[in-house]
Amino acid sequence: SLIKTGSKPPTTPVKLKKVSTFQEFESNTSDAWDLGDDDDELLAIAAENLNTEVVMETAHKVIQNHSKLQEQHKLQEEQLQEEKQVESSELSSVAYGDNRLVKSVSEGHTSSSSDNASENSSMQRSQSLPQTSTPPLVSGIADHSTSITSALTEREASRLDKFKQLLAGPNTNLEELRKLSWSGIPKQVRPIAWKLLSIHIDIPRMSPEVLRLQPKVTEIFERILFIWAIRHPASGYVQGINDLVTPFFVVFICEYMEDDEVENFDVSSLPEEVLQNIEADSYWCMSKLLDGIQDNYTFAQPGIQKKVKMLEELVRRIDEQVHRHLDEHEVKYLQFAFRWMNNLLMREVPLRCTIRLWDTYQSEPEGFSHFHLYVCAAFLVRWRKEILEEKDFQELLIFLQNLPTMHWGNEEISVLLAEAYRLKFAFADAPNHYKK
Amino acid sequence: MQKPGQKEHLYKLLVIGDLGVGKTSIIKRYVHQNFSPHYRATIGVDFALKVLSWDAETVVRLQLWDIAGQERFGNMTRVYYREAMGAFIVFDVTRPATFEAVTKWKEDLDSKLVLPNGKPVPTVLLANKCDQGIDVLMNNGIKMDQFCQENGFVGWFETSAKENININEASRCLVKHIIASESDPIQSIEPDIIKPHLNSSKIVSCSACFKS
Numbered sequence: 001s002l003i004k005t006g007s008k009p010p011t012t013p014v015k016l017k018k019v020s021t022f023q024e025f026e027s028n029t030s031d032a033w034d035l036g037d038d039d040d041e042l043l044a045i046a047a048e049n050l051n052t053e054v055v056m057e058t059a060h061k062v063i064q065n066h067s068k069l070q071e072q073h074k075l076q077e078e079q080l081q082e083e084k085q086v087e088s089s090e091l092s093s094v095a096y097g098d099n100r101l102v103k104s105v106s107e108g109h110t111s112s113s114s115d116n117a118s119e120n121s122s123m124q125r126s127q128s129l130p131q132t133s134t135p136p137l138v139s140g141i142a143d144h145s146t147s148i149t150s151a152l153t154e155r156e157a158s159r160l161d162k163f164k165q166l167l168a169g170p171n172t173n174l175e176e177l178r179k180l181s182w183s184g185i186p187k188q189v190r191p192i193a194w195k196l197l198s199i200h201i202d203i204p205r206m207s208p209e210v211l212r213l214q215p216k217v218t219e220i221f222e223r224i225l226f227i228w229a230i231r232h233p234a235s236g237y238v239q240g241i242n243d244l245v246t247p248f249f250v251v252f253i254c255e256y257m258e259d260d261e262v263e264n265f266d267v268s269s270l271p272e273e274v275l276q277n278i279e280a281d282s283y284w285c286m287s288k289l290l291d292g293i294q295d296n297y298t299f300a301q302p303g304i305q306k307k308v309k310m311l312e313e314l315v316r317r318i319d320e321q322v323h324r325h326l327d328e329h330e331v332k333y334l335q336f337a338f339r340w341m342n343n344l345l346m347r348e349v350p351l352r353c354t355i356r357l358w359d360t361y362q363s364e365p366e367g368f369s370h371f372h373l374y375v376c377a378a379f380l381v382r383w384r385k386e387i388l389e390e391k392d393f394q395e396l397l398i399f400l401q402n403l404p405t406m407h408w409g410n411e412e413i414s415v416l417l418a419e420a421y422r423l424k425f426a427f428a429d430a431p432n433h434y435k436k
Numbered sequence: 437m438q439k440p441g442q443k444e445h446l447y448k449l450l451v452i453g454d455l456g457v458g459k460t461s462i463i464k465r466y467v468h469q470n471f472s473p474h475y476r477a478t479i480g481v482d483f484a485l486k487v488l489s490w491d492a493e494t495v496v497r498l499q500l501w502d503i504a505g506q507e508r509f510g511n512m513t514r515v516y517y518r519e520a521m522g523a524f525i526v527f528d529v530t531r532p533a534t535f536e537a538v539t540k541w542k543e544d545l546d547s548k549l550v551l552p553n554g555k556p557v558p559t560v561l562l563a564n565k566c567d568q569g570i571d572v573l574m575n576n577g578i579k580m581d582q583f584c585q586e587n588g589f590v591g592w593f594e595t596s597a598k599e600n601i602n603i604n605e606a607s608r609c610l611v612k613h614i615i616a617s618e619s620d621p622i623q624s625i626e627p628d629i630i631k632p633h634l635n636s637s638k639i640v641s642c643s644a645c646f647k648s
Contacts, residue, residue, distance in 0.1 A: 209474065239478075239479060243476075334515055335516075342480065347476075397483045398483060398484075398485060401483055
């Protein structure tokens with residue numbers, strides 16, 4: 001399939017080892033998921049830490065399997081002309097929502113685009129091909145930050161077309177989707193794209209508070225978190241995980257919302273079946289996310305402690321003046337950046353920005369676990385002027401814990417991501433860059 | 437704010453206790469004079485600053501460190517406790533389990549933090565949400581006094597962040613003890629016994645606050 005050829009072909013021994021290591025990790029965490037069957041071999045290989053590459057690869061496989069299933073269903077559908085068959089598969093509804101979503105996207109595409117437009121978009125597509133072999137993200141970002149409003153609409157339209165083209169086929173090339181998504185996903189295709197990307201907005205006025213206060217939503221969140229917690233006894237429930245459900249839930253619920261409804265949308269007005277699907281999608285997407293950052297939420301949160309330390313080293317290298325200033329005023333990174341790591345910056349930027357950020361995190365390899373570190377570094381240095389002006393510990397800490405991002409939107413996030421990407425690129429050849 | 441000839445004190449105060457007991461609400465009430473029933477769980481540590489005109493000659497700046505209640509964060513409390521001069525330990529009067537955790541927090545605090553003179557930091561116990569009517573302490577004032585004595589609290593208050601009950605009083609009590617311990621670092625301070633008037637608990641005095 002397309003996906004298979006798109007992913008990196010690892011050499012066989014490495015691949016075998018990785019799979020085993022992942023299974024070992026699973027049994028280490030006493031997870032309730034299926035365990036590996038060859039315990040002796042697993043113990044022999046035993047690795048202390050989860051290799052995030054393994055997670056990515058395993059997740060990839062899951063998606064491949066789902067994709068195959070999807071293909072089978074497609075065949076069944078053609079043979080039997082029966083859509084109910086499709087919905088009967090638990091797996092496909094988990095990974096992709098259901099086929100109805102895919103279909104509606106493709107239908108939307110064919111009905112809305114004129115011959116001209118599709119000609120255009122296919123041209124766009126062929127033009128974009130050479131781009132995609134180089135890091136496609138820089139150019140995308142540059143467009144974002146420099147574009148003029150009139151050009152933006154056209155550009156957005158063409159981007160949307162690209163997404164629709166990509167999503168129209170029975171199999172979606174996920175590598176391609178990742179590349180496209182890196183610089184932002186159009187609202188219309190975001191729900192399906194997120195579902196595809198994570199097993200897998202513009203919603204500026206949606207207040208997560210308003211949403212969260214609805215009893216129906218509380219109920220759903222509690223179930224999601226409870227089930228996750230009992231299936232991950234090594235982690236249990238850590239404060240902050242609840243935040244991480246919100247973007248998924250909001251993106252998926254937006255699919256059923258008119259633009260004028262976002263301010264006071266009553267979740268309980270949706271049919272039970274729809275809510276159950278949203279709940280399942282949110283659960284699986286959150287699980288996938290957390291799989292990549294497990295050690296953030298195990299006892300004493302070693303992943304977070306490690307990342308805060310890494311952030312400090314990184315900032316020391318990229319902006320010594322800021323680092324020294326914080327140090328001189330006895331501001332410790334743990335005092336402000338613990339939350340940045342624990343909640344993936346969700347408490348620091350508006351929800352719409354988190355959602356935009358996650359477009360990229362889901363397209364970037366190790367987005368949530370590794371790239372996030374560079375985003376945090378870029379985020380801190382973004383405030384260098386204000387930080388250097390504060391000459392008092394109190395004021396510094398209050399500033400750092402209440403950064404003025406209320407007005408932020410896609411532009412600011414795109415700039416942040418571009419800077420983060422630049423940092424990542426600059427340090428890519430220095431694997432020990434955050435060690436002294 | 438500081439006038440010529442005024443002394444300024446800067447104190448780091450910790451606010452600790454189990455999750456959901458109202459630590460953030462108490463601080464929001466104390467510093468911003470407002471209350472919302474919907475604060476999100478604190479992650480890591482939140483920081484706030486309160487400036488008090490203590491008396492004609494003294495300004496007191498309080499650094500309030502609002503430490504996340506989840507026990508899992510326990511491993512990091514040592515970092516957050518550093519150089520604190522006083523502490524509030526908070527529990528929720530409607531949830532007995534949060535009171536049971538008070539001694540655990542006190543032990544954690546005392547094991548990781550001592551004053552330069554080797555003594556434990558002055559700590560005030562706050563029985564929060566006293567507006568809720570479901571008071572597990574009802575008529576247990578004497579037992580609470582005894583509890584404070586046995587566990588090394590300098591005093592206790594029934595508080596409500598929602599109704600703004602006793603928060604300023606509790607803070608003044610704690611600051612008083614800090615100043616006392618500072619001005620005479622060798623002399624030990626007798627633990628205070630607070631007897632809240634349960635029916636009119638708006639004004640509760642801390643006996644030590646009249647001592648000096």
